[in-house]
Amino acid sequence: MSNLEQLLRAFEYGYMWRALLVGVSVSISSATIGSFLVLKKYAMIGHGLSHVAFAAVAIGLVLNQAPLLFSLPLVVLSSIIILKLNHTARLQGDASIALMAAFALALGTVLVSTSGGFNVDVYSYLFGSILTIRQTDVYFAIGFSVAVVAFLLVYFTQLFSMTFDEDFARITDVKVSRLNMVLAILTGVTVVVGIQAIGTLLISALIIFPIIIAMQFNRSFKGTVGIATVVSIASVVSGLLISFVIDFPSGSTIVLLNSLVFFIIYSLRTILGVR
Amino acid sequence: MAPERLFTVEELSVHYNKVTALDRVSFGVDRGDFIALIGVNGSGKTTLARSILGLLRYQKGRIVWHEDVEIGCVAQHTGVEDRNFPATVEEVVASGVRKSKPLPKWLNRHDKTHIRRMMEYFDIDAIAKKRIGALSGGQYQRALLARSMVMQPDVLILDEPINSLDQGSQKNFLDLLKQLNQEQDLTILMITHDVAGVEPYATRILYLETDLLFDGTFDEFCETQTLSPYIHTHPRRYGRGCS
Numbered sequence: 001m002s003n004l005e006q007l008l009r010a011f012e013y014g015y016m017w018r019a020l021l022v023g024v025s026v027s028i029s030s031a032t033i034g035s036f037l038v039l040k041k042y043a044m045i046g047h048g049l050s051h052v053a054f055a056a057v058a059i060g061l062v063l064n065q066a067p068l069l070f071s072l073p074l075v076v077l078s079s080i081i082i083l084k085l086n087h088t089a090r091l092q093g094d095a096s097i098a099l100m101a102a103f104a105l106a107l108g109t110v111l112v113s114t115s116g117g118f119n120v121d122v123y124s125y126l127f128g129s130i131l132t133i134r135q136t137d138v139y140f141a142i143g144f145s146v147a148v149v150a151f152l153l154v155y156f157t158q159l160f161s162m163t164f165d166e167d168f169a170r171i172t173d174v175k176v177s178r179l180n181m182v183l184a185i186l187t188g189v190t191v192v193v194g195i196q197a198i199g200t201l202l203i204s205a206l207i208i209f210p211i212i213i214a215m216q217f218n219r220s221f222k223g224t225v226g227i228a229t230v231v232s233i234a235s236v237v238s239g240l241l242i243s244f245v246i247d248f249p250s251g252s253t254i255v256l257l258n259s260l261v262f263f264i265i266y267s268l269r270t271i272l273g274v275r
Numbered sequence: 276m277a278p279e280r281l282f283t284v285e286e287l288s289v290h291y292n293k294v295t296a297l298d299r300v301s302f303g304v305d306r307g308d309f310i311a312l313i314g315v316n317g318s319g320k321t322t323l324a325r326s327i328l329g330l331l332r333y334q335k336g337r338i339v340w341h342e343d344v345e346i347g348c349v350a351q352h353t354g355v356e357d358r359n360f361p362a363t364v365e366e367v368v369a370s371g372v373r374k375s376k377p378l379p380k381w382l383n384r385h386d387k388t389h390i391r392r393m394m395e396y397f398d399i400d401a402i403a404k405k406r407i408g409a410l411s412g413g414q415y416q417r418a419l420l421a422r423s424m425v426m427q428p429d430v431l432i433l434d435e436p437i438n439s440l441d442q443g444s445q446k447n448f449l450d451l452l453k454q455l456n457q458e459q460d461l462t463i464l465m466i467t468h469d470v471a472g473v474e475p476y477a478t479r480i481l482y483l484e485t486d487l488l489f490d491g492t493f494d495e496f497c498e499t500q501t502l503s504p505y506i507h508t509h510p511r512r513y514g515r516g517c518s
Contacts, residue, residue: 039360157381161370164362167330171348172373172426215361218406224361 003245010244018138019130019197019250023236025141026194027206029148031232033186034207035214035225039163045082045184046204048097048104049191052078053200055104057125058111067125068137068192076188078104083184128199128251130240141193148186155179160221197240199251206232209258216265218274235261278305280341281430281462282327287336289322296322298486299336306429309456310464311473314483320466323483324348324432327464347371347423349416349433358408364418365403368394371425390425397421397451413444420451431455433465437472445469449476470496 010016030046037045056074060067078100085096112122124132152159162169162176170176187207194203214227239254246253268274281304289297297319304310314320325331327338328348369382369390382390394400397417402410410418416436423431433452437445453476455461467473470480470493480496482489489496 154381157370157372160362160366164360164367164370165350167325167328167350168348168370168422170330171328171346172371215359219361220404220406221362221366 006245007241010241015131015133016240016244018133018135019240020237021138022133022141022193023197023240023250023254024233025138025145026190026197026203027210027232027236028145028229029186029190030194030203030206031210031228032148032152032225033183033190035211035228036159036163036183037187038208038211042097043208044094044097044204045079045187046191046207048082048101049075049079049188050200050202050204051101051104051108053191053195053203054126055108055111057122057195057200058108058115061121062111062115068195071192071195072189075192076185079184079188080181083180124199125195126199126201127249128195128197128202128254130197130243130250133196137193137196144189144193148190151182151186156222159183164221197236197250198254199249202251202255205255205258206236209255209262210235213258213262213265216262216269231258231261278307280304281306281344282341283339284323284327285337285339287323287326287333287338289319289326289331289333295485297326297333300483300487301336302481302487302490304430304462304464306462307456307460308462308464308479309453309477310479310481311470311477312464312466312481312483313468313470318483319485320483321351321434324434324464324466328432344430345426345428346430346432347426347428348431349419349423349436351434351436351438360408362407363404364399364407364410364414365390365394367407367418368399368403368421368425371422373426393421393425397424411444412440413447416440416444416448417451420448424455428461430462430464433463435466435468437467437469445472449473452476 034046037043052075053071056071057067059074060070063070082096082100085099123129158169158174158179161172162174162179166176190207191200191203194206198206210228210232211224213231214224217224217227219227235257236254239257240250242248242257243250243253283301283303285301287297287300288295300319300323312320312323322331326333328346369386371393372382372386372390391400394403397420399414399417399421402414407415407418419436431452437448440448449472452463452465456463456476465473465477474493477493480489480491480493481487482496489499491499
């Protein structure tokens, strides 16, 4: 069977449709929220939270419960704690994230080792396995991405203002603390929603890569967020399909694709001397 | 007619841990004042400005606002931090619109017209679609000034706005401030190190060294040069205009 035939066959499977729907939903929320996070110099928050998600999954496996049940509250709570640590405990943003990530990874590893080590179940959460996506996950992912888009449409100018200049935003009555809190919560939920399609260890890439790639095009803020979203959707859809054809882990394929696109665009800019 | 008082700083004190940044600073600001706030590095200038802007909690004293005063600011610019930020001049200027309006919070037609007029006034309409990071220092500061003026403030606080500019751009920027001060009665409080440079513009000098050591006109300031050793060690900055 040729690769093209295999690619077309992908659409005959229900789990592939579920993966694509969850993937597109996650790519929209991760790219849009990621744009603000990266420009606010919180690029590593997704990375930290993905380690927390790994610990949460490990807790679920040890207790023989659905891992995502623990992930959502734990990751969202950690996201808020990182935000608070950054503002109250005299810690740089990335220092509080590194603390949280190291602690969560150590905890997760200890828990996994007590529950039989790194088996297939653990790997599927680490690197993504589209076979584990259920119909309810699809509904949740779509509903969440719609909520994220609605929030961004209503508060776009405020979010832009506080991303560009937080002090000035405060002076113009932007509720900076409240919006930061909402961003932290949305980031936490995005990480959890992306666990199955992308994997806990790679979901952070979907927060960082699209905006970094989009920034190479020197567009307006709106244009850059738009390009980031398109890049994100395109990489997730093509990554899922390619991973189906060549039987690679979905998350790794998506991240490798993003890396390749970034490398090509960055190299072209350098060669052509675009500033 | 007595000048209209906009706000009064009363016995303001700020401490960072055990270090005193401001010590019982008191002064009043009237409508139309053009104040140069000077002092050595670490003398509390930015702390004072941030306290007035409501960005910093002070431990003692108070700031009394005498009416519903709108306040804007132009922060210190090093020319590095925003180089890669993906935003156009127009988007940055538009972020000056007050956000306290009810939903929907996006810009309406009135806001957009006002933003366009501001960009025309500050002569940045031709570069509206340009990336903010690609601007020269002078253009960048004018864009930030336009952003603040979109709010139509009564008071504008500027933190060393001309530091990174060449001499020509410094003069253009200060001319623009004077024009706003005289034409629109805008009250200006500007942190600067270059007293001689702002001498033709500022109507008042505030000299800060944790506490307020001087509050008066430029001529009075020149007569009291002995108040700080810093003035003697920086004759070119502080002495030139007094000769």
